[in-house]
Amino acid sequence: MVRKPNCKEVILDAAEAVVMEMGAVHMSLDVVARKARVSKGGLMYHFTTKKSLLKAMIERLVKQYYKDRAVVLEKIKEGKGRLLKAGILTALAPDKKRDRMGLSILVVAAHDPELLKSLKDAHRDHLNELTGSGLTLERAAVISLASDGLMLSEMLGFSPYSLAQKKNIKDTMIRMIEELESAA
Amino acid sequence: MVRKPNCKEVILDAAEAVVMEMGAVHMSLDVVARKARVSKGGLMYHFTTKKSLLKAMIERLVKQYYKDRAVVLEKIKEGKGRLLKAGILTALAPDKKRDRMGLSILVVAAHDPELLKSLKDAHRDHLNELTGSGLTLERAAVISLASDGLMLSEMLGFSPYSLAQKKNIKDTMIRMIEELESAA
DNA sequence: ACAAGTATACCGACCGGTCGGTATAGTGTC
DNA sequence: GACACTATACCGACCGGTCGGTATACTTGT
Incomplete structure (x- = not known):
């Protein structure tokens, strides 16, 4: 044994x-x-109980989430002007972990949506961190939404984009936000 | 009886x-x-069978999806310059139907992910329609991703934004894309 | 006009199987 | 000897699906 x-x-x-x-x-x-x-x-x-297993699943996930966020925040703080680029790049980065994340969220949401609360808090924290780093709520939201959208796509097996296309999309978004930045 | x-x-x-x-x-x-x-x-x-019920759920949903899309396309075609605005506004519009949509997707994804195929096709069609209307893939993707992101948020009960904030976010995105438009 | 027949729409008891969870006796490791 | 398991048996609830039956609506032969 x-x-x-x-x-x-x-x-x-x-x-x-x-x-x-x-x-x-x-x-x-x-x-x-x-x-x-x-x-x-x-x-x-x-x-x-099964519930405790589900809870553990998202708790592990939230932990990973915060670890990732710490990296983003670090990048944002060091390169002031490029903060958006750093944020978006990380948010849109293709990540194997993100796939598993989506799946875990899916199970928990299906079994007991209430257990998602800690993840929800993490999500809100992320937004607060972004806005706290000098981003307006709207710009932070755009990053956040795009990130969520990509996650949903991967989670459901959608996402018709090739890797090259994903790169282009990211570049476009960065350009969009940078222009907004300089215009402000 | x-x-x-x-x-x-x-x-x-x-x-x-x-x-x-x-x-x-x-x-x-x-x-x-x-x-x-x-x-x-x-x-x-x-x-x-239960499967046939699930299938019917997403089929009804896809039907609604196409109906909505027809409206968007019409708007895009009539107001050439404002095409992006129309697209984004519709994509980001707060919609009661969208909540139910997310839930249906969640059940089907949980029970039998394969059944999502028709929805996946609809999603891809939408992207093709947007690019076919003069949008580059990247810009279409941004609209699409933002829309997906918002849906995921609502679907899981996230979305910490107030109604006013949502409006601001939409405005920001529209401005972002319009600037990109004129720069091109 | 009306009885007879047929298709459609629905009821609710029931069946075999699976699920989450419990219990218990035993085994190798520190 | 406490800990971290294995292995197996079992329970009651519930699940998807079947089935025999019934009420209603439509058609048809006379």
Whole structure:
């Protein structure tokens, strides 16, 4: 009987994988346990209820979210004029993690929307940080909305854009905001 | 035994209401039937499987989507210079229907993501229509992304913006794109 | 005009299976 | 010996789907 050093993380990963493969509704505890190569008892040992598993999923996600945001804020602070560029680049960056993020949000939203509260707070915090860094609410919102839009697209498997197109789109947005910046 | 004149529509409405109230996962056939004041047998008469109900949900939604798009395209065609304004205004318009739309997408995505295909096609068509009307892909993408972002926000109950703020955001985006327009 | 037949629209009990959760006895590791 | 599990059995609730039956509306032969 091998002790798993970070069993919780393994289970969380498995849960995400299950959602990706079978859809949010079909994420049952048995299936997750099997995927994580853990007995059901083992799973229940770490997460006493399904709700606690779901909660852990978004909590891990929110944690990652804040970590990413710290990087953005750092970039914004150091390069004053380029703050928007930094913000948008990060917001629109194609990220493997973002896909998983979308999936986790989807499961939780489907099972128990109330659990999204902490994510909602993180989202609002992000907006506040952006505006606090000298951006007007509107410009921050544009960045935020574009980021959300891209996430939704990836999350549902939409996003008809090629990688090259995505780059062009990003460039366009940066130009748009920079022009606005200099006009103000 | 009263015959309902448009029973299918009533059931579809009920399904959406159930999702809104209890979350996507808890949308069972029994609950939907009860909500629609139809017996389970009655529901199964109209929708032989749950999948067919889900399919009907997004099909109705896609139909509405195309109807809305027709209006936008009309506006774009008549006022050449203001095409972007018209497009963006419609894309960002706060719409009660959009909320239900998001919810329906959420259920279907949770149950059987494959069923989203027709919506995906509609989404792509919309982009093609925008680019076909003289917009570059990038500008069309910005409109599209912002629209998606707003939908995601509403869909998950995010969107910390007040109505006045939303108006400002829209104005900002319009200004941004108009400036880009004149610069080109 | 009306009975007979047929298609349509709907009811609600029921079935097999799955789900979240509980319980319990046992096992290797620190 | 506490901890971190495995393995398995079980429970009640609920789920999607079936089925036999019934009420209503439309057609048709006479």
